[in-house]
Amino acid sequence: MKEYITKIGSGDLAVDDTLLTKGVETTAGSKILSGFVPLFSAEAVERAVKAGYTVSGKTNVGEFGLDLVGEFSNYNDGDEVLRGAAAELIAKGEVKGALEVDLNGAPRRAATLSGTDFIKPTYGTVSRYGIIPCACSGEQVGAAAANAAETKKLLAAVAGHDGKDGTSLPAEAYDYSCGKEPAGMKAGIITQLFELASEETKAVIKGYAEKLKALGVSVEEVSVEEIAAAQSAWQILMAAETCNNVSRYDGVKFGYRTPNYKNIDELYIGSRTEGMNLLTKTTVLYGSDVLSKGRYFTCYDKALKVRRVVAERFGELFKTYDLLLAPACGKTEYKKYDITRAFETVYGESVFTAVPNLIGIPAMVTKGVQLMAGHFEEKTLFKIAESAEGTDK
Amino acid sequence: MKYEIVIGLETHVELNTRSKIFCACGGHSSHGEPNDCVCPACCGMPGMLPVTNKRVVELAVMAGLMLNCEINRYTTFDKKSYYYPDLPCAYQVTQWFHPICTNGLVEVQTKNGTAKIGIKQIHMEEDAGKLVHDDWSDTTLVDFNRTSVPLIEIVSRPDFRSAEEVLAYLEKLKAMFRFANISECEEGAMRCDVNISIRPEGSTELGVRTEIKNMSSLSSIERAIKYETARHMDAIERQTEVLVQETRRWDDIKGKTFSMRNKETAADYRYFPDPNIMPIVIDDEWLEKIKADMPASPEEKAAEYRALGVSDKEIELLISKRNLCDLFDELLMKGCNVQDIVSWILTECAGVLRKKGQVLDELSIPAEKLARIIAMTASNEVTRGAGRKILVAVLDDDVDPDKFCEENNLAAQGDESLINDVVKKVIEENPGAVNDYLGGKTKAFQALFGGCMKQLRGNGDPAIIRAQLENELAKLS
Ligand SMILES: [Zn+2]
Numbered sequence: 063m064k065e066y067i068t069k070i071g072s073g074d075l076a077v078d079d080t081l082l083t084k085g086v087e088t089t090a091g092s093k094i095l096s097g098f099v100p101l102f103s104a105e106a107v108e109r110a111v112k113a114g115y116t117v118s119g120k121t122n123v124g125e126f127g128l129d130l131v132g133e134f135s136n137y138n139d140g141d142e143v144l145r146g147a148a149a150e151l152i153a154k155g156e157v158k159g160a161l162e163v164d165l166n167g168a169p170r171r172a173a174t175l176s177g178t179d180f181i182k183p184t185y186g187t188v189s190r191y192g193i194i195p196c197a198c199s200g201e202q203v204g205a206a207a208a209n210a211a212e213t214k215k216l217l218a219a220v221a222g223h224d225g226k227d228g229t230s231l232p233a234e235a236y237d238y239s240c241g242k243e244p245a246g247m248k249a250g251i252i253t254q255l256f257e258l259a260s261e262e263t264k265a266v267i268k269g270y271a272e273k274l275k276a277l278g279v280s281v282e283e284v285s286v287e288e289i290a291a292a293q294s295a296w297q298i299l300m301a302a303e304t305c306n307n308v309s310r311y312d313g314v315k316f317g318y319r320t321p322n323y324k325n326i327d328e329l330y331i332g333s334r335t336e337g338m339n340l341l342t343k344t345t346v347l348y349g350s351d352v353l354s355k356g357r358y359f360t361c362y363d364k365a366l367k368v369r370r371v372v373a374e375r376f377g378e379l380f381k382t383y384d385l386l387l388a389p390a391c392g393k394t395e396y397k398k399y400d401i402t403r404a405f406e407t408v409y410g411e412s413v414f415t416a417v418p419n420l421i422g423i424p425a426m427v428t429k430g431v432q433l434m435a436g437h438f439e440e441k442t443l444f445k446i447a448e449s450a451e452g453t454d455k
Numbered sequence: 456m457k458y459e460i461v462i463g464l465e466t467h468v469e470l471n472t473r474s475k476i477f478c479a480c481g482g483h484s485s486h487g488e489p490n491d492c493v494c495p496a497c498c499g500m501p502g503m504l505p506v507t508n509k510r511v512v513e514l515a516v517m518a519g520l521m522l523n524c525e526i527n528r529y530t531t532f533d534k535k536s537y538y539y540p541d542l543p544c545a546y547q548v549t550q551w552f553h554p555i556c557t558n559g560l561v562e563v564q565t566k567n568g569t570a571k572i573g574i575k576q577i578h579m580e581e582d583a584g585k586l587v588h589d590d591w592s593d594t595t596l597v598d599f600n601r602t603s604v605p606l607i608e609i610v611s612r613p614d615f616r617s618a619e620e621v622l623a624y625l626e627k628l629k630a631m632f633r634f635a636n637i638s639e640c641e642e643g644a645m646r647c648d649v650n651i652s653i654r655p656e657g658s659t660e661l662g663v664r665t666e667i668k669n670m671s672s673l674s675s676i677e678r679a680i681k682y683e684t685a686r687h688m689d690a691i692e693r694q695t696e697v698l699v700q701e702t703r704r705w706d707d708i709k710g711k712t713f714s715m716r717n718k719e720t721a722a723d724y725r726y727f728p729d730p731n732i733m734p735i736v737i738d739d740e741w742l743e744k745i746k747a748d749m750p751a752s753p754e755e756k757a758a759e760y761r762a763l764g765v766s767d768k769e770i771e772l773l774i775s776k777r778n779l780c781d782l783f784d785e786l787l788m789k790g791c792n793v794q795d796i797v798s799w800i801l802t803e804c805a806g807v808l809r810k811k812g813q814v815l816d817e818l819s820i821p822a823e824k825l826a827r828i829i830a831m832t833a834s835n836e837v838t839r840g841a842g843r844k845i846l847v848a849v850l851d852d853d854v855d856p857d858k859f860c861e862e863n864n865l866a867a868q869g870d871e872s873l874i875n876d877v878v879k880k881v882i883e884e885n886p887g888a889v890n891d892y893l894g895g896k897t898k899a900f901q902a903l904f905g906g907c908m909k910q911l912r913g914n915g916d917p918a919i920i921r922a923q924l925e926n927e928l929a930k931l932s
Contacts, residue, residue, distance in 0.1 A: 100502065101495055191504055199730030226506065228504060228732050228733055229504075229732075229733055302727060305536075306534055306536055306545075306725070309538060310501070310544045314540070350725065353726075358726075
């Protein structure tokens with residue numbers, strides 16, 4: 063069994079394996095990248111180090127970060143219950159924080175399962191330079207820690223403009239400490255997601271709503287019919303972009319190369335067949351299909367339109383609500399399952415996490431609940447999370 | 456039945472930028488060693504992100520303006536997916552949905568008159584690498600120096616009716632782009648895909664179209680068009696074969712086109728907007744700035760020089776290269792005489808370069824130094840021969856003209872009594888020439904003049920020599 067963390071040294075920060083670390087093997091959890099040692103580190107990692115964090119090691123992710131919480135990485139071998147590697151390290155107190163790439167909600171699910179905090183910030187606020195790319199239009203580096211204050215500190219250290227990322231927003235830094243007091247705020251629980259969750263999860267959400275009420279926040283249910291369309295749209299965009307991005311891995315220039323080949327075609331086919339798992343392959347086929355000539359306008363282009371519609375809808379919602387509540391996953395525990403069902407399983411669960419990736423809004427998991435707010439409203443999420451934590455004491 | 460050829464061109468032009476289109480590597484594809492101009496971004500390592508080179512956008516806009524295109528103020532980059540070993544990311548970043556320029560028009564002259572060629576669009580894209588086959592070891596090697604070098608692709612409408620029009624169009628693009636420093640347009644930096652079909656004259660429908668890919672020499676393009684036309688005619692008139700829509704490759708040695716395996720034409724490129732590159736918005740301010748930076752077109756320059764009295768032949772040489780026009784204009788501003796400028800650039804500078812095995816295109820001289828040399832000779836401070844010596848020194852070692860003149864004693868000899876002595880001596884030593892001159896052969900004067908100049912080691916003031924020589928000869932007649 064491979065350790066779920068590749069130790070670099072003693073330190074307080076875990077970095078997930080989709081983020082490049084100079085001189086340290088980085089594989090995005092995929093065999094196809096085994097032996098790949100980057101020449102430079104991801105910008106977020108550089109910034110965290112500059113802010114005083116020390117990288118403790120690389121945490122395993124599911125291949126390319128596509129799966130639920132990292133279950134098809136070696137970490138979970140022989141382990142019945144699925145957990146995310148970085149979240150578990152935080153829960154056990156082995157590291158203070160972690161940088162993780164959120165492209166389909168895996169770190170949010172992992173935080174829910176381990177009872178830790180994770181925030182996926184507004185798209186464009188943290189540099190994507192050095193992410194092993196999959197879904198470029200929605201993936202972001204997020205911060206994980208044991209509580210809201212530590213999460214906030216780590217995110218503040220890594221956010222800000224980076225000239226090496228063409229989609230990086232211009233602000234040099236973000237002040238996450240200026241969130242308004244919760245009293246008088248309005249929160250909405252997204253009905254469609256709440257209804258999909260298990261009874262235990264519903265109880266967690268209800269409990270959190272009570273805490274918010276105690277803080278003077280009014281809470282009500284709100285129906286968002288666009289949820290299902292948002293899920294499909296993100297699935298399409300993510301698969302298409304992933305297909306495009308992973309097609310460069312061919313066993314020639316770097317990473318894994320099959321030992322069994324007699325000609326160049328066998329080298330390509332063998333390396334890819336042996337180097338990627340079934341979930342990646344299914345995603346690639348799906349992504350290739352939605353981009354194909356006959357399907358582009360009915361699938362990919364339509365997904366782009368849905369993205370705009372959903373963004374408008376949430377823009378409207380955030381005029382009424384300061385934040386929205388939803389589970390980040392439907393259950394409080396996942397059991398190991400068959401990889402042949404991975405695509406449907408991951409797709410099914412992505413309904414809870416798709417919107418923030420699709421439209422770039424921030425989403426934070428704290429105390430088993432997912433909070434969403436409008437663009438650049440991380441400060442509101444942190445203020446709410448910190449205040450709710452305070453009610454525990 | 457009479458037939459006509461219908462040709463459309465897709466022309467790739469390598470842009471003249473300091474760096475590649477999305478990374479900081481040097482922009483020019485002609486490098487020394489393979490893979491000495493690559494970085495993790497342009498060789499496809501994961502984690503790097505593209506940052507658009509603004510200069511590429513500006514050069515594409517300039518090209519669009521020169522070809523009378525509409526400039527689209529909102530333009531985006533898209534990914535074109537295909538797998539080939541010279542394409543490190545397995546996709547090429549190009550423009551599919553919102554190209555930067557559309558609907559242009561260019562007029563070309565041939566001996567049959569003027570042809571109007573429509574431009575469908577111009578788009579920006581990155582080049583791919585090169586595969587080099589090593590016969591000795593029977594391996595194929597990849598050189599990524601050319602990957603991500605910026606290109607524009609100019610897509611014409613099917614408006615060409617002869618190979619002559621195609622050549623005239625390509626020559627015109629080359630002249631324009633070289634003149635405006637948009638592209639060096641040297642061998643390999645301008646490549647064409649030629650779409651060709653044949654139809655009965657007057658028909659509005661297109662015949663079966665074949666595409667000949669990736670040609671860079673004008674003579675190959677001409678031969679390929681002629682070969683392909685004949686092949687189509689044979690197929691239509693004599694049923695030698697059944698034409699199919701396909702991509703063909705020109706073999707320059709065999710002088711024939713060959714069908715490429717249909718792999719590539721059948722490909723689905725799965726275009727989609729590149730999420731890593733923000734849409735580019737060209738506002739009025741930026742567009743005006745680009746327009747202001749644009750040089751006059753070669754035609755405008757030619758008209759300007761013609762009005763100054765420069766001959767057509769001289770104009771043709773001057774407008775072949777932007778730096779010659781810039782030099783001409785600067786010398787004019789510094790008050791040099793037009794005929795002096797023309798003869799110093801086209802005769803003297805060209806002559807010095809020729810001796811060094813260079814061509815006029817490579818001329819690089821500070822305008823103020825050449826202006827000084829022209830002024831020194833025009834005012835007879837130095838003779839033309841001495842001026843030429845100074846020019847050589849300036850071109851070789853970038854010396855200061857005045858200092859060089861002084862150090863080498865090149866100032867024209869203006870001492871009247873010294874010159875008078877020389878003139879008398881030359882007349883005495885050359886009775887034959889003197890008699891010829893007195894007998895009416897005016898050419899003999901030149902020989903005597905040359906003799907005086909030689910005695911004065913080329914530095915005599917020509918006006919004084921001339922006057923004294925005329926004076927002394929008049930005494931003898
Ligand atoms: Zn580069």
